Amino acid sequence: MSRAGKIARRTFLIGSAAMAGGVAFGVVMYKRPHHNPLLDTLGKDAAALTPYVLITPQGITLITPRADLGQGAYHLQAALIAEELDVSLDQVTVDPGPPSPAYYNTALSGDAVPFAATDDGWMAETARAVADVPMKLFGIQVTGGSTTVPDAWDKLRHAGAVARETLKAAAAAQTGHNADDLHTENGAVILPDGTRLPYTDLVDTVAQTDPVTDVTLRDPSEWRLVGHNMQRLDMVAKSTGTQAYGIDVELEGMLHAAVRTNPRQGGTLRGFDASEAETMRGVHKVIAIPGGVGVLADNTWRAMQAVNAVKIEWDETDLYPAAMDDHWRILADSFDAASRDSRFKDEGDVEATLAATDAVQAEYRAPYLAHAPLEPVNATVLVTDARVDVWTGTQIPRFVQDNVAQITGHDADDVHVHGQVIGGSFGHRLEDTVVRQAAHLARAVKGTPVKLTLSREEDMMHDFPRQIAMARGRGAVADGQVTAFDLGLAMPSVLASQLGRQGLPAAGPDLQIVAGAWDQPFAIPDYRVTGYRAQGLAPVSSWRSVGASTNGFFHDSFLDELIHAAGADPLEERLRLCNHAPSRKVLEAVGEMSDWGKPLAEGQGRGVAYCLSFGVPCAEVVEVTDTADGIRIDKVFVAAEVGRVIDPVNFENQVQGGVIWGLGHAIMSEITYSEGRATQDNFDSFPFLRLYQCPQISVRGLENDSAVRGVGEPPVPPAAPALANAIFAATGKRLREMPFNKHVVFV
Known part of the structure; x- marks a missing residue:
């Protein structure tokens, strides 16, 4: 049995035993x-x-x-x-x-238990310690x-x-x-x-x-x-320009590979005719791989040209809805008791309060999004009788070992993974499809290294994207204050989808369905957040900030709507509701940075948003101008509490990058499906924020909390709602669906 298989079978047993009081052997092994x-x-x-x-x-x-x-x-x-x-x-x-x-x-266990990052009580700390046991025992x-x-x-x-x-x-x-x-x-x-x-x-x-x-x-x-x-x-x-990435690996005698796989994720291959491709210049071999075909040639360009010349008959089975309307319909139908996945936040009596008043209601949508890293996805594999060598950028090297071992028939310990610097991932390299494909190809030519490089189209059409999501909010206000907040969140389970591809189970609720929403530190009297698991949608994966990437937009946008309905100041009401001292300091800091309350010129708007994700309180203020040609983003102010800033320069770069990532995707990016296939297949149809659109971004790192945190993802969730709130302040128009350019023009 592979190491991954052993993890699948044993994790639950050891975790349950630890929760029941511990096993002496397990404790000894954990401490060793x-x-x-x-x-x-x-x-x-x-x-x-x-x-x-x-x-x-x-x-x-x-x-x-x-x-x-x-x-x-x-x-x-x-x-x-x-x-x-x-x-x-x-x-x-x-x-x-x-x-x-x-x-x-050692830090993964923090987000593996249903306790808010702000909860440092005995039960929360014990649960985190217990969750760390399988992480260490199985070397995750x-x-x-x-x-x-x-x-x-x-x-x-x-x-x-x-x-x-x-x-x-x-x-x-x-x-x-x-x-x-x-x-x-x-x-x-x-x-x-x-x-x-x-x-x-x-x-x-x-x-x-x-x-x-x-x-x-x-x-x-x-x-x-x-x-x-x-x-x-x-x-x-x-x-x-001298940094070497995985795509720069060069080995003596190496062949180059390209693949084409069924454009429907998970689809199979019925048959193919490679007669034309086999006669093309530089082609060495055409090989069937799971779900498609691969070509080995003397360079990448010739391999890509040849694989496109292969005549292929695909299995047309639809494993998920063919059209986008059906994806949204499934989400809309998931707000029911049968689909309920979790309700970790349920304070006060939401139903009674909402029944006694005219509730504020809103629905929000967020699309699938590709990872689209700049470095083309690649892997180089050399298979011999004695061992396998893999050169690739990966976030899951031990899973790569196991999966390659299963393909080649080697022992996992004989699979040697040489980690490479990665030219962007955003969660993409938590998948290892390209490595598996390269291993299949290299197995067919033992003793010869094979470098597989995916074309941009092959990568984007077969990416496991960010989850599609929908939210429905109901709330109430009284005497200038927010008094009730009820948010339902429907999306597919990222955890189940991702772990399923590694042959691992995902038991229990998926915390990512409600991440960035259920654990927000606001003392709203009647406060409820419910997660609903949507089934039968396209397979998905972790995307920079995962569940919080959509939920930060949903939660804060609806909170902003309630604050507006109450007639309160957006920043002051967030501060009044906030019951977590480090988070209050973050909100105060971003208010100070942005001169919150200072009058703006005609046509300008200022929006604030807050999201706690990955244990990091992060607040952002966005300033925009409604010009004759469209919305211009002028400035962004960001404050984040991370406990300790290791390198201020790198910290600033990470935060600025997260803001740009969040803004760009909120404005203009989406993956849609037509006839079961991803419609967007390159940067021309999946654009990012342009240099001329990038605002001035001011950053402040706070060090008031005792816990040290990472900041790669937390700046992403507040970016979209801060922008939407700013646009509302400038124009009076509420944006409840991403990408925003469906509803407003940006310059």
Whole structure:
């Protein structure tokens, strides 16, 4: 049985046992550290002080196992290790390391239990600790959910400190000094007389030294890197066009591949005629793969031309509605008891309050959205009798191991995944379809590496998009205040769809159906949020900010409508309702940044929005102008509470990128289906925000909370509602459906 199969069968059993009081064996196994994978391939002139620090006479390598999708993950992980190891970033190289349980994600459990991030009570903390048990036991190595920084914060600083103190112990053993009399600085142990022993000169001794695990982390007053502006490790390479991505992998004798698969997701192949393609220049072989065909050729262009020349007969079975109207109908029909998935927020007596007043009502819609990363999706695979090597950018390396092993017939431990820098993902690389396809092709030509590159059309038409979603709100106001808020959310389950493709079950409610809505810190007297699971829709996947990407728009837009109905100030009423101190500070900060309340010129509008997602309170104010040619976005102000800003420059870039991502998709992007096929297949039909449309974006990172959080996704959910609220302020027109350009013109 594969590792994934074992996870599927055992996760529930261990989780249930832990909830019932724990199993002694399970507790022992949980507390036991994972094997250091660096020891498996360690040369005689090398020392692996922890799974994260490798030292040879030639230099220091820091292992940064969370995938770099362009968000600076390698840089931030390296900085946390380097802070405690006492090295500068120009003294080290980084490597993602091998797939290993040692690199399991300690932060994923936070969003795996139905407790709001603002809940730090005993039951919530216990549930999170219990949820971490299967994460560690099965080594769930995943990059996602804005968890890179919270996962790394303590873990990697501790790894650096262990390495530092072990190097001091080795220097003490080598020189006869007491370790307490030594200190470290800039990649060297300093003896009492000032002599410097570079870490690289201590390799032989430190390899024989037991790790010093009882360590103390540096006081923030001593930090050289954390909290200071840094130049990202990849800055020069990306600025000069020399950064190598997965698509840049070149191996001797490599063949290039292209594929065509059934344009209906999940559809199959009836038959094909490759006679024309097989005679084309450079074509090596045409191979049937699950759901389609692949061509191997001497370059990518010829492979793509040849695969398009293959005459294919597709299975026309419809696995989901053929037309968009039916997708929306399924969502509309899902607001019933049979489809109810969760109701974690149910305070007061919503029904009684709404029955006693004229309720405010509204319906909202959000479309499917593609991931559409700039780097074409790719994977390179080499299959031999002894092993399989995979070069690709992935957020799920251990799942890749298992799935490739099943295809090639190898042991999972004999599948070696070489993680590559990724040119954009936004959740796309949580899927591994391209790797599976490349493995099928490479298996057919053992001993020859195969690089598969998807055409933009093949990728977008077969992307597992962001979930389509619909919301229905009812609410009440009295005496200038919001008194009742009832929101129903209908969408397909991202978790069930995504885990299903990995052969894993998704038991219980899907928290993503209500993420960014049920857990908002507002003290509304009668407050209810209900999630409804829609069935039979197109398969979906995680998209930057997942459920909150739609629910942030739904929840805050409806709250803004209620505030307007009450005749209250949008910011002041949010502040009055907010019952979470860090969130109040975020709202206050964005109000200060934007000079909230300052009069605007005729035709201008200002909108505020707030969303708590991935544990991060984030508030945004958008200013727009209603010009003669359409709506112009002028300025955006963003405040977010993350507990600790590691690199202010990178933080600002991440937040600005999230805002641009959120605004662009809200304005102009959607995936629609016709005859069961995605209609949009390239950037001409799936546009993004243009440079001339980009507003001035001001960012402030707050550090008032004790928990350290990631900020890759939280700026996305408030962007759409802040823009919609600003447009309402400027024009009096409410936007309840994305993309907004269906209803207003933008310049």
